[in-house]
Structures are given as structure tokens and as C-alpha cells.
Amino acid sequence: MAHPSQLGFQDAASPVMEELLHFHDHTLMIVFLISTLVLYIIVAMVTTKLTNKFILDSQEIEIIWTLLPAMILILIALPSLRILYLMDEINDPHLTIKAMGHQWYWSYEYTDYEDLGFDSYMVPTQDLTPGQFRLLETDHRMVIPVDSPIRVLVSADDVLHSWAVPSLGIKMDAVPGRLNQTAFITSRPGVFYGQCSEICGANHSFMPIVVEAVPLEHFENWSSLMLEDA
């Protein structure tokens, strides 16, 4: 989750998010350089004492300020496409989970081996135990084994939703009647929070997502317990 007054990204919990962080640093630096240059030019234009405004025909600078932006764009596009194709690599998921969006909660189905399904409602503010995070906690978390490739099939039961977990670098729209696939690996154990990212009605802001990455034995214990309860 983000800490109070946080401006930048959360720490990456998956390799793809690490790549996205590096790409963002690279691209933002280019953006800062260009903005500084433009700001300097604006200030120089406004404060200059020079008066010759009627220069025509300057082929050299025209060539430079056409080629240089093209090269900068290539410098941005190449890492971007690399990450795009990286995200689409063939992977071999250990687990497939269906995340279904409803108004206004998520439900998760683990149907690879047994028939495990449960709903995940936000904990209302008045029911929080001390220290729990307001508008982020849920009664049931999506528990996954750490360091394992996971496939998530995202869909919706009624209207559009979007399943997003920023620290994993994931956002996938939940469209009724459609299965959208996304995959990830968590590189460290922990609890990762996200929120519904497509307007879906009155309680759109109150249907969060919590992913808990635990060692495999803990995951097996958890899934046995959940099956018993259900």
C-alpha cells in the first residue's frame, strides 16, 4: 500500500513491476530534460533584448529539431516495447484463479484441484480492528504461493470493473461476458493492496483487492481451511 503523502510508485513485488519502475525512471528523466529545455527557451524568449524577428530559411536547425525528437522517441519506444513483449511471454502458471467483479465485491475461484470459491468484501470503517487500513482491508484475501507464476482470469458478473494491484504492476479490466488473462510472479512474500479501477456504481471506491503472498505450505494450509469452511 502507499504510505501517507506518498507521491511515487510503491515498491515492486513482481519482476514486471521492477521493469516498469526502471522504464518510468528512464522516461521521466527524458521528460524532465525536455521540459527544462522548453522552460529555458520560454524564459529566454521573453527576456531577450535581441530584435531580429524576421529570420527565414534555417535548414540546419530544422534538421536537428526533427531528427533529435525522432531519436528520443526511439529511445523511449524500444524499452517500452521490450516490456510489452516481456509481459506477454509464454509462462507456465502453477495456479489459475478467477477474479470476478460484482457490485460491489470481488469473488475468487480456485478451481484447479478442488472447488474453492469465496467472496471478498471490504471491511466497513466501523468494523475495523485497531491498525487496519480504512477502505483497503477485506474480509477474505486472495492468498497465493510466493515465487510461483499465477494466472488470473478477470471477469465481471454485472457491470465493468477493473482488477488492479499497483505493487504487482497489474491492472486488468473485468468485462461481463469476457475472460481477460493476466499473469504475475510475486518475488517477495507480503500483502499487496489494490482498488477497483473502473467506475461501477455507488460503491466503486469500496471494493478493494488484497493479495497475500505466502510460502507454499502456508498456502496449502489456508486452502484446506477455506475448503472446510465452505
Add this chain to the structure above:
Amino acid sequence: MLATRALSHIGKRAISTSVCVRGGHGVAKVEDYTLPPYFDRREVPLPDVAYVQQLTPEQKSLKEKEKGSWAALSNEEKLALYRISFKDSFAEMNQGTGEWKSVVGGIMFFMGFTGLVVLWQRKYVYGPVPHTFDKLYKEQELQRMLDMRINPIEGFSAKWDYENKQWKK
């Protein structure tokens, strides 16, 4: 090449236009806005028309004297001739206006006014904040975030010294 030829064509046309209009064709009314205006611009030092169009008798005689040797003109006469042709000197036209003081003052005034509106809203419009903003609750939240190792790489928990139970220096 073509551009300079085109520009000089416009220039010639402008002069000949003003000459024609001044003469008047005697048919259409000559509107004020069609005549070239006087302006003071640093980048364009010589406007199309002189500043003073209607000369007083003294100015007319001065203009006659100007046709002779310029060494015979006194400084005041040279200045008077300048002021016939031009309104401001370069120093006068380039000086700042002090307008920025009014602009900054206006900005600060409206920011202050907005602050007053916000304070009034907080007192009379908004209800209480959720209990999760209480000091004790915030401390419990902070402890839980550290226990859960939220953002442990570069972010939140990375800045906490778990050995000595304090923020890293």
C-alpha cells in the same frame, strides 16, 4: 529568394497604398482603421507614419529649418524634431510598467480569500473525520505497516531501523 521578393512587393504596396489613400480617390470614405497607425516597438524602430500629423506653425518652420544644415540646429530643436516623428524614446518605451506588482498582489489576495473560504468550510460544512484519523489509531496503523514490511525495498519499511526500533538516520 522568392520570400524576399514577396516581402518587398508587400512593402512597396504598403507605401503606395498609403500615398494613394492620403491623396484620396474622392469616391470612398477613408476610414481611420485602414490608415497605417503609429506604434512604438523596440523590434520595429521606424513606424510607417510620424507621431504628430498636424504641425503647429512653429513645428512647420522647424521642419523647414531641418531642410538646411543639421549642424545649425540646437539640441532643443533636434529634440523637438524627434518628438514630432516619435512619441517615446527607446528608454521610455522599454521601461517596465510595474504591472507585475498588481498581478502578484491580486494573486495573493485571492489565495488568501480562498484560504478563508476553506477554513469556513472546515468549521461549518464538513462533518467529523473517520475515527481512523485519531492519533492512537494512526500509531497502530504505522506499527502494523512496519510489521507487515510495507514497501521494504526503498519505500516505507526500508527507512525503519528494525534493530534499534527507530527511523534510520
